[in-house]
Amino acid sequence: MRKYIFIVTSLLFLSSYSQSRKNIYFLIDRNDTLIKKQIATQTNEYEGYRIIDETRIVKTSRRSFREKPKDKVLKKGEIWISEGDDVEYETFASYSFSFNRKVDTIISKTYFDSLSIIKDRRKFLDTIKIENIFNLNYIFIEPKNCTEFIMRQAEILTFE
Protein backbone atom coordinates (compact mmCIF):
# COMPACT_ATOMS: atom_id res chain seq x y z
CA MET A 1 0.00 0.00 0.00
CA ARG A 2 2.80 2.36 0.94
CA LYS A 3 4.59 1.69 -2.34
CA TYR A 4 1.38 2.34 -4.20
CA ILE A 5 1.02 5.73 -2.52
CA PHE A 6 4.59 6.58 -3.45
CA ILE A 7 3.99 5.77 -7.09
CA VAL A 8 0.70 7.65 -7.32
CA THR A 9 2.24 10.67 -5.63
CA SER A 10 5.20 10.53 -7.94
CA LEU A 11 3.06 10.29 -11.03
CA LEU A 12 1.04 13.29 -9.91
CA PHE A 13 4.25 15.15 -9.25
CA LEU A 14 5.61 14.42 -12.69
CA SER A 15 2.41 15.06 -14.56
CA SER A 16 2.20 18.53 -13.10
CA TYR A 17 5.57 19.40 -14.62
CA SER A 18 5.68 17.35 -17.77
CA GLN A 19 3.29 19.40 -19.94
CA SER A 20 5.06 19.80 -23.28
CA ARG A 21 8.57 19.36 -21.96
CA LYS A 22 10.54 16.17 -21.87
CA ASN A 23 11.51 14.76 -18.50
CA ILE A 24 15.14 14.08 -17.79
CA TYR A 25 16.00 12.16 -14.61
CA PHE A 26 19.44 12.56 -13.11
CA LEU A 27 20.78 10.72 -10.08
CA ILE A 28 23.04 12.99 -8.05
CA ASP A 29 26.31 11.28 -7.27
CA ARG A 30 27.38 12.68 -3.93
CA ASN A 31 30.93 11.56 -4.56
CA ASP A 32 31.23 13.56 -7.75
CA THR A 33 33.17 16.67 -6.78
CA LEU A 34 32.04 18.46 -9.94
CA ILE A 35 28.48 18.52 -8.69
CA LYS A 36 28.19 21.36 -6.21
CA LYS A 37 25.17 21.45 -3.99
CA GLN A 38 24.19 24.61 -2.15
CA ILE A 39 22.02 24.13 0.91
CA ALA A 40 19.94 26.84 2.55
CA THR A 41 21.39 28.51 5.62
CA GLN A 42 19.90 30.86 8.17
CA THR A 43 21.04 33.83 6.10
CA ASN A 44 20.64 32.43 2.58
CA GLU A 45 17.60 30.41 1.65
CA TYR A 46 18.77 29.64 -1.91
CA GLU A 47 19.18 25.94 -2.67
CA GLY A 48 20.49 24.44 -5.83
CA TYR A 49 23.06 22.47 -7.76
CA ARG A 50 25.87 23.61 -9.99
CA ILE A 51 27.00 20.96 -12.41
CA ILE A 52 30.39 21.59 -13.87
CA ASP A 53 31.42 20.80 -17.43
CA GLU A 54 35.15 20.31 -17.26
CA THR A 55 35.44 19.96 -21.04
CA ARG A 56 34.75 23.63 -21.72
CA ILE A 57 36.56 26.72 -20.50
CA VAL A 58 34.55 29.94 -20.37
CA LYS A 59 35.23 33.45 -19.21
CA THR A 60 33.51 35.06 -16.31
CA SER A 61 34.22 38.25 -14.42
CA ARG A 62 34.32 39.63 -10.95
CA ARG A 63 34.66 43.12 -9.60
CA SER A 64 38.14 44.05 -8.52
CA PHE A 65 38.90 45.71 -5.21
CA ARG A 66 40.08 49.32 -4.90
CA GLU A 67 41.73 50.20 -1.66
CA LYS A 68 41.07 53.64 -0.26
CA PRO A 69 44.25 55.70 -0.14
CA LYS A 70 45.27 56.45 3.42
CA ASP A 71 45.27 60.19 2.79
CA LYS A 72 41.79 60.18 1.25
CA VAL A 73 39.38 61.99 3.53
CA LEU A 74 35.71 61.28 2.93
CA LYS A 75 33.13 63.99 3.38
CA LYS A 76 30.01 63.37 5.39
CA GLY A 77 27.56 61.32 3.36
CA GLU A 78 30.24 60.07 1.00
CA ILE A 79 31.34 56.44 0.46
CA TRP A 80 34.56 55.16 -1.04
CA ILE A 81 33.80 52.94 -4.02
CA SER A 82 35.73 49.79 -3.34
CA GLU A 83 34.81 48.08 -6.58
CA GLY A 84 37.09 48.77 -9.50
CA ASP A 85 37.26 47.48 -13.02
CA ASP A 86 35.91 44.02 -13.66
CA VAL A 87 38.50 41.31 -13.92
CA GLU A 88 37.86 38.51 -16.37
CA TYR A 89 39.11 35.04 -15.62
CA GLU A 90 38.76 31.57 -17.05
CA THR A 91 36.77 28.87 -15.37
CA PHE A 92 35.00 25.63 -16.21
CA ALA A 93 31.59 25.98 -17.81
CA SER A 94 28.70 25.00 -15.58
CA TYR A 95 24.93 24.74 -15.41
CA SER A 96 22.99 25.93 -12.38
CA PHE A 97 19.71 24.54 -11.09
CA SER A 98 17.59 25.68 -8.18
CA PHE A 99 15.06 23.64 -6.25
CA ASN A 100 12.49 24.06 -3.54
CA ARG A 101 12.64 21.21 -1.07
CA LYS A 102 9.08 21.96 0.08
CA VAL A 103 7.84 20.20 -3.05
CA ASP A 104 10.26 17.25 -2.90
CA THR A 105 8.75 13.80 -3.26
CA ILE A 106 9.92 10.52 -1.75
CA ILE A 107 9.95 7.57 -4.11
CA SER A 108 10.52 3.89 -3.52
CA LYS A 109 13.33 1.75 -4.87
CA THR A 110 10.81 -0.03 -7.04
CA TYR A 111 9.66 3.15 -8.64
CA PHE A 112 13.25 4.34 -8.91
CA ASP A 113 14.10 1.18 -10.81
CA SER A 114 11.25 1.76 -13.21
CA LEU A 115 12.58 5.12 -14.37
CA SER A 116 15.13 5.80 -17.07
CA ILE A 117 17.69 7.61 -14.98
CA ILE A 118 21.01 9.11 -16.01
CA LYS A 119 23.54 8.27 -13.35
CA ASP A 120 26.65 9.84 -14.79
CA ARG A 121 27.35 13.58 -14.86
CA ARG A 122 29.09 13.50 -18.23
CA LYS A 123 26.25 11.59 -19.78
CA PHE A 124 23.80 14.07 -18.26
CA LEU A 125 25.70 17.04 -19.72
CA ASP A 126 26.07 15.40 -23.12
CA THR A 127 22.35 14.67 -23.16
CA ILE A 128 21.17 18.17 -22.31
CA LYS A 129 23.62 19.71 -24.78
CA ILE A 130 21.92 18.05 -27.70
CA GLU A 131 18.49 19.14 -26.50
CA ASN A 132 17.19 22.67 -26.10
CA ILE A 133 18.06 23.02 -22.41
CA PHE A 134 14.91 25.07 -21.84
CA ASN A 135 12.67 22.36 -23.22
CA LEU A 136 13.50 19.86 -20.52
CA ASN A 137 11.99 19.11 -17.13
CA TYR A 138 14.90 18.44 -14.84
CA ILE A 139 14.17 15.91 -12.15
CA PHE A 140 17.04 15.24 -9.81
CA ILE A 141 17.13 12.25 -7.54
CA GLU A 142 19.15 11.74 -4.40
CA PRO A 143 19.31 8.60 -2.23
CA LYS A 144 17.56 9.03 1.10
CA ASN A 145 18.29 5.59 2.49
CA CYS A 146 18.58 2.05 1.14
CA THR A 147 14.96 1.86 0.04
CA GLU A 148 13.90 5.45 -0.61
CA PHE A 149 14.98 8.31 -2.81
CA ILE A 150 14.31 12.04 -2.85
CA MET A 151 12.91 13.20 -6.16
CA ARG A 152 12.94 16.93 -6.79
CA GLN A 153 12.03 19.30 -9.57
CA ALA A 154 15.05 21.42 -10.51
CA GLU A 155 14.90 24.57 -12.57
CA ILE A 156 17.68 25.52 -14.90
CA LEU A 157 18.90 29.05 -14.32
CA THR A 158 20.37 31.76 -16.46
CA PHE A 159 22.29 34.78 -15.28
CA GLU A 160 22.60 38.31 -16.52
Add this chain to the structure above:
Amino acid sequence: MKVKLHKQIRKFAMDRGYIYIETERWTDWYHNSGNGLSKTHSTFEGLTREVIFSNTSGYSSYQSYPTFEYGGGAYDSNIGANYDGKLSLEERTIEKITERTSVDKIYNNLEGKADCVYQKMVDNKNNINWILENFNDGDTPSQFNLKLVMSTTLGNETNASTIKSGNTFIIKINANTLSSRTTLGLARTVIHEGIHARLREFLFRKGGTVSKNDFPGVYEYYRIYQDNWDHQQMADFYMGTIAKGLKQFDNGQHTDQFYDDMAWEGLANIVDANNRPNEIYTEAWKKLTDTEQNRIKNTIANEKSNGNKTCVK
Protein backbone atom coordinates in the same frame (compact mmCIF):
# COMPACT_ATOMS: atom_id res chain seq x y z
CA MET B 1 19.55 50.91 -71.62
CA LYS B 2 19.82 53.56 -68.95
CA VAL B 3 22.31 53.37 -66.15
CA LYS B 4 22.26 55.56 -63.07
CA LEU B 5 25.08 56.38 -60.72
CA HIS B 6 24.62 58.02 -57.35
CA LYS B 7 27.01 60.64 -56.13
CA GLN B 8 27.23 63.01 -53.21
CA ILE B 9 28.61 66.50 -53.12
CA ARG B 10 29.69 67.64 -49.70
CA LYS B 11 30.13 71.26 -48.71
CA PHE B 12 31.96 72.34 -45.62
CA ALA B 13 31.58 75.55 -43.71
CA MET B 14 33.82 76.15 -40.78
CA ASP B 15 33.42 78.40 -37.86
CA ARG B 16 35.25 78.47 -34.57
CA GLY B 17 32.74 76.36 -32.69
CA TYR B 18 31.32 73.99 -35.24
CA ILE B 19 31.58 72.44 -38.64
CA TYR B 20 28.63 72.74 -40.98
CA ILE B 21 28.19 70.11 -43.66
CA GLU B 22 25.73 70.16 -46.51
CA THR B 23 25.37 67.01 -48.54
CA GLU B 24 23.67 67.08 -51.92
CA ARG B 25 22.62 63.80 -53.41
CA TRP B 26 22.55 63.59 -57.20
CA THR B 27 21.88 60.82 -59.65
CA ASP B 28 23.75 60.91 -62.93
CA TRP B 29 21.99 59.17 -65.79
CA TYR B 30 23.90 57.50 -68.61
CA HIS B 31 22.84 55.91 -71.86
CA ASN B 32 24.52 52.72 -72.95
CA SER B 33 24.55 52.88 -76.71
CA GLY B 34 26.73 49.85 -77.18
CA ASN B 35 29.80 52.01 -77.64
CA GLY B 36 30.07 52.85 -73.99
CA LEU B 37 28.23 55.09 -71.57
CA SER B 38 27.32 58.64 -72.42
CA LYS B 39 25.90 60.97 -69.76
CA THR B 40 22.42 62.25 -70.52
CA HIS B 41 21.42 64.29 -67.49
CA SER B 42 21.53 64.59 -63.69
CA THR B 43 18.65 64.62 -61.23
CA PHE B 44 18.74 66.25 -57.81
CA GLU B 45 17.69 63.80 -55.10
CA GLY B 46 17.84 65.92 -51.99
CA LEU B 47 19.87 67.88 -49.51
CA THR B 48 20.83 67.20 -45.92
CA ARG B 49 22.46 69.60 -43.51
CA GLU B 50 24.48 68.65 -40.48
CA VAL B 51 26.11 70.81 -37.85
CA ILE B 52 28.62 69.27 -35.49
CA PHE B 53 29.47 71.37 -32.49
CA SER B 54 32.65 71.17 -30.50
CA ASN B 55 33.56 72.53 -27.11
CA THR B 56 37.09 71.21 -27.24
CA SER B 57 39.48 73.64 -25.56
CA GLY B 58 41.69 75.54 -27.97
CA TYR B 59 39.12 75.34 -30.68
CA SER B 60 38.13 78.96 -30.25
CA SER B 61 41.52 80.05 -31.51
CA TYR B 62 40.57 78.92 -34.98
CA GLN B 63 39.68 81.61 -37.44
CA SER B 64 36.10 82.06 -38.49
CA TYR B 65 35.45 81.05 -42.05
CA PRO B 66 31.81 80.66 -42.95
CA THR B 67 32.26 80.05 -46.69
CA PHE B 68 31.14 76.82 -48.31
CA GLU B 69 33.59 74.61 -50.10
CA TYR B 70 32.71 72.13 -52.74
CA GLY B 71 33.56 68.60 -53.50
CA GLY B 72 34.33 65.72 -51.22
CA GLY B 73 36.42 67.48 -48.65
CA ALA B 74 38.44 69.78 -50.86
CA TYR B 75 38.74 73.31 -49.59
CA ASP B 76 39.37 76.84 -50.65
CA SER B 77 42.96 77.85 -51.09
CA ASN B 78 42.42 80.84 -48.82
CA ILE B 79 41.94 78.58 -45.82
CA GLY B 80 43.84 75.63 -47.20
CA ALA B 81 47.12 77.09 -46.07
CA ASN B 82 48.48 74.99 -43.29
CA TYR B 83 47.28 76.34 -40.01
CA ASP B 84 50.22 75.16 -37.96
CA GLY B 85 52.60 74.20 -40.69
CA LYS B 86 51.60 70.54 -40.47
CA LEU B 87 47.89 70.09 -40.86
CA SER B 88 45.40 72.23 -42.68
CA LEU B 89 42.67 73.98 -40.76
CA GLU B 90 40.13 71.58 -42.16
CA GLU B 91 42.19 68.58 -41.21
CA ARG B 92 42.65 69.99 -37.74
CA THR B 93 38.95 70.64 -37.43
CA ILE B 94 37.98 67.14 -38.50
CA GLU B 95 40.62 65.69 -36.22
CA LYS B 96 39.21 67.61 -33.28
CA ILE B 97 35.69 66.50 -34.05
CA THR B 98 36.74 62.89 -34.51
CA GLU B 99 38.57 63.04 -31.21
CA ARG B 100 35.57 64.52 -29.46
CA THR B 101 32.95 62.17 -30.84
CA SER B 102 34.99 59.13 -29.94
CA VAL B 103 35.12 60.16 -26.28
CA ASP B 104 31.62 59.38 -25.19
CA LYS B 105 29.20 57.38 -27.24
CA ILE B 106 27.64 54.03 -27.87
CA TYR B 107 29.42 51.56 -30.11
CA ASN B 108 27.14 48.86 -31.36
CA ASN B 109 29.01 45.79 -32.56
CA LEU B 110 26.16 43.37 -32.05
CA GLU B 111 25.47 40.85 -34.77
CA GLY B 112 22.57 38.86 -36.16
CA LYS B 113 19.47 38.56 -34.06
CA ALA B 114 20.98 40.55 -31.18
CA ASP B 115 21.70 43.49 -33.48
CA CYS B 116 18.24 43.24 -35.01
CA VAL B 117 16.60 43.36 -31.57
CA TYR B 118 18.75 46.27 -30.42
CA GLN B 119 18.24 48.30 -33.60
CA LYS B 120 14.54 47.67 -33.47
CA MET B 121 14.35 48.97 -29.94
CA VAL B 122 16.41 52.07 -30.69
CA ASP B 123 14.44 52.87 -33.84
CA ASN B 124 11.06 52.34 -32.21
CA LYS B 125 11.76 54.85 -29.46
CA ASN B 126 11.98 52.10 -26.88
CA ASN B 127 12.95 53.20 -23.39
CA ILE B 128 16.40 51.67 -24.01
CA ASN B 129 17.19 55.11 -25.44
CA TRP B 130 16.44 56.69 -22.08
CA ILE B 131 18.32 53.97 -20.21
CA LEU B 132 21.44 54.51 -22.29
CA GLU B 133 21.15 58.27 -22.69
CA ASN B 134 24.14 59.01 -20.46
CA PHE B 135 26.38 57.31 -22.99
CA ASN B 136 25.02 59.09 -26.00
CA ASP B 137 25.22 62.75 -25.17
CA GLY B 138 28.67 63.94 -26.10
CA ASP B 139 31.06 64.38 -23.24
CA THR B 140 28.46 65.34 -20.66
CA PRO B 141 27.62 64.30 -18.07
CA SER B 142 30.33 61.66 -17.96
CA GLN B 143 33.31 60.41 -19.89
CA PHE B 144 32.16 56.81 -20.12
CA ASN B 145 31.69 54.91 -23.35
CA LEU B 146 29.42 51.97 -23.92
CA LYS B 147 30.14 49.07 -26.24
CA LEU B 148 27.75 46.31 -27.15
CA VAL B 149 29.53 43.23 -28.42
CA MET B 150 28.97 39.54 -29.03
CA SER B 151 30.87 37.03 -26.91
CA THR B 152 31.75 33.43 -27.64
CA THR B 153 33.45 32.89 -24.30
CA LEU B 154 30.50 33.28 -21.95
CA GLY B 155 29.09 30.14 -20.40
CA ASN B 156 25.77 28.71 -21.54
CA GLU B 157 24.07 29.78 -18.33
CA THR B 158 25.06 33.42 -18.87
CA ASN B 159 22.83 35.35 -21.24
CA ALA B 160 25.00 38.42 -21.06
CA SER B 161 27.29 40.38 -18.83
CA THR B 162 28.27 44.00 -18.36
CA ILE B 163 31.82 44.71 -17.39
CA LYS B 164 33.65 47.93 -16.64
CA SER B 165 37.06 48.41 -18.15
CA GLY B 166 38.52 51.85 -17.57
CA ASN B 167 36.20 54.42 -19.07
CA THR B 168 34.21 51.87 -21.00
CA PHE B 169 31.30 49.66 -20.07
CA ILE B 170 31.07 46.60 -22.27
CA ILE B 171 27.81 44.72 -22.67
CA LYS B 172 28.58 41.22 -23.89
CA ILE B 173 25.76 39.21 -25.39
CA ASN B 174 26.28 35.46 -25.51
CA ALA B 175 26.71 34.48 -29.16
CA ASN B 176 26.66 30.74 -28.44
CA THR B 177 23.09 30.75 -27.17
CA LEU B 178 21.75 33.31 -29.62
CA SER B 179 19.86 30.86 -31.82
CA SER B 180 17.87 29.49 -28.89
CA ARG B 181 16.99 32.90 -27.47
CA THR B 182 13.60 34.46 -28.09
CA THR B 183 13.53 38.00 -29.39
CA LEU B 184 11.61 39.16 -26.34
CA GLY B 185 14.12 37.45 -24.09
CA LEU B 186 16.95 39.18 -25.94
CA ALA B 187 15.19 42.52 -25.62
CA ARG B 188 14.93 41.96 -21.90
CA THR B 189 18.62 41.07 -21.73
CA VAL B 190 19.60 44.28 -23.54
CA ILE B 191 17.42 46.36 -21.22
CA HIS B 192 18.71 44.53 -18.13
CA GLU B 193 22.35 45.01 -19.12
CA GLY B 194 21.65 48.60 -20.13
CA ILE B 195 20.36 49.30 -16.62
CA HIS B 196 23.51 47.75 -15.16
CA ALA B 197 25.59 50.11 -17.29
CA ARG B 198 23.42 53.09 -16.37
CA LEU B 199 23.54 52.41 -12.64
CA ARG B 200 27.27 51.79 -12.62
CA GLU B 201 27.85 54.91 -14.69
CA PHE B 202 26.14 56.87 -11.93
CA LEU B 203 28.30 55.14 -9.32
CA PHE B 204 31.57 56.02 -11.04
CA ARG B 205 30.67 59.39 -12.47
CA LYS B 206 32.20 61.36 -9.61
CA GLY B 207 35.42 59.41 -9.59
CA GLY B 208 36.31 57.28 -6.58
CA THR B 209 33.42 58.09 -4.29
CA VAL B 210 29.65 58.24 -4.33
CA SER B 211 27.73 60.76 -2.29
CA LYS B 212 24.20 60.72 -0.97
CA ASN B 213 23.91 64.30 -2.19
CA ASP B 214 24.55 63.32 -5.80
CA PHE B 215 22.90 59.93 -6.22
CA PRO B 216 21.06 59.00 -3.02
CA GLY B 217 19.59 55.78 -4.45
CA VAL B 218 22.88 54.48 -5.75
CA TYR B 219 24.57 55.59 -2.53
CA GLU B 220 22.06 53.73 -0.38
CA TYR B 221 22.17 50.47 -2.34
CA TYR B 222 25.95 50.53 -2.56
CA ARG B 223 26.16 51.16 1.17
CA ILE B 224 23.84 48.27 2.03
CA TYR B 225 24.66 45.60 -0.54
CA GLN B 226 28.25 46.29 -1.64
CA ASP B 227 28.99 44.30 -4.80
CA ASN B 228 25.42 43.05 -5.22
CA TRP B 229 24.03 46.57 -5.09
CA ASP B 230 23.01 47.02 -8.73
CA HIS B 231 21.04 43.77 -9.00
CA GLN B 232 19.26 44.55 -5.76
CA GLN B 233 18.42 48.09 -6.85
CA MET B 234 17.25 46.87 -10.24
CA ALA B 235 14.98 44.27 -8.62
CA ASP B 236 13.53 46.87 -6.28
CA PHE B 237 13.10 49.83 -8.61
CA TYR B 238 13.65 49.00 -12.28
CA MET B 239 11.21 46.13 -12.83
CA GLY B 240 8.67 48.59 -14.20
CA THR B 241 11.28 50.04 -16.56
CA ILE B 242 12.09 46.59 -17.92
CA ALA B 243 8.44 45.63 -18.28
CA LYS B 244 7.66 48.89 -20.08
CA GLY B 245 10.53 48.35 -22.51
CA LEU B 246 9.35 44.80 -23.21
CA LYS B 247 5.81 45.95 -23.83
CA GLN B 248 7.06 48.63 -26.22
CA PHE B 249 9.23 46.12 -28.06
CA ASP B 250 6.41 43.62 -28.27
CA ASN B 251 3.74 46.14 -29.28
CA GLY B 252 1.74 45.13 -26.23
CA GLN B 253 0.71 41.71 -27.50
CA HIS B 254 0.50 40.32 -23.98
CA THR B 255 -0.92 41.43 -20.66
CA ASP B 256 0.95 43.79 -18.37
CA GLN B 257 1.26 40.88 -15.95
CA PHE B 258 3.17 38.92 -18.58
CA TYR B 259 5.74 41.70 -19.08
CA ASP B 260 6.04 42.23 -15.33
CA ASP B 261 6.78 38.52 -14.91
CA MET B 262 9.25 38.44 -17.79
CA ALA B 263 11.22 41.26 -16.20
CA TRP B 264 12.19 38.97 -13.32
CA GLU B 265 14.65 36.83 -15.25
CA GLY B 266 18.13 37.54 -13.96
CA LEU B 267 16.71 39.25 -10.90
CA ALA B 268 15.27 36.37 -8.86
CA ASN B 269 18.48 34.54 -8.16
CA ILE B 270 21.88 36.09 -8.63
CA VAL B 271 25.45 34.99 -8.15
CA ASP B 272 26.56 36.53 -4.89
CA ALA B 273 29.27 38.94 -5.95
CA ASN B 274 30.28 39.35 -2.32
CA ASN B 275 30.77 35.65 -1.76
CA ARG B 276 31.31 33.65 -4.91
CA PRO B 277 30.37 31.03 -5.97
CA ASN B 278 27.28 31.06 -3.77
CA GLU B 279 23.97 32.09 -5.22
CA ILE B 280 21.34 34.15 -3.47
CA TYR B 281 17.82 35.38 -4.01
CA THR B 282 17.35 39.11 -4.30
CA GLU B 283 15.48 40.75 -1.45
CA ALA B 284 12.67 41.76 -3.82
CA TRP B 285 12.19 38.16 -4.96
CA LYS B 286 11.98 36.89 -1.38
CA LYS B 287 9.07 39.23 -0.73
CA LEU B 288 6.90 37.46 -3.33
CA THR B 289 4.53 34.69 -2.36
CA ASP B 290 5.06 31.12 -3.55
CA THR B 291 2.12 31.57 -5.91
CA GLU B 292 3.63 34.67 -7.45
CA GLN B 293 7.05 33.06 -7.77
CA ASN B 294 5.58 29.98 -9.46
CA ARG B 295 3.57 32.10 -11.89
CA ILE B 296 6.67 34.09 -12.82
CA LYS B 297 8.80 30.98 -13.29
CA ASN B 298 6.14 29.39 -15.48
CA THR B 299 5.77 32.53 -17.58
CA ILE B 300 9.51 32.73 -18.18
CA ALA B 301 9.87 29.00 -18.88
CA ASN B 302 6.96 28.98 -21.33
CA GLU B 303 8.26 32.02 -23.16
CA LYS B 304 11.67 30.38 -23.51
CA SER B 305 10.09 27.28 -24.97
CA ASN B 306 7.43 28.81 -27.14
CA GLY B 307 8.37 32.44 -27.74
CA ASN B 308 9.24 33.88 -31.14
CA LYS B 309 12.90 33.34 -31.99
CA THR B 310 12.96 35.31 -35.22
CA CYS B 311 13.65 39.03 -35.37
CA VAL B 312 12.19 40.92 -38.29
CA LYS B 313 12.88 44.65 -38.47
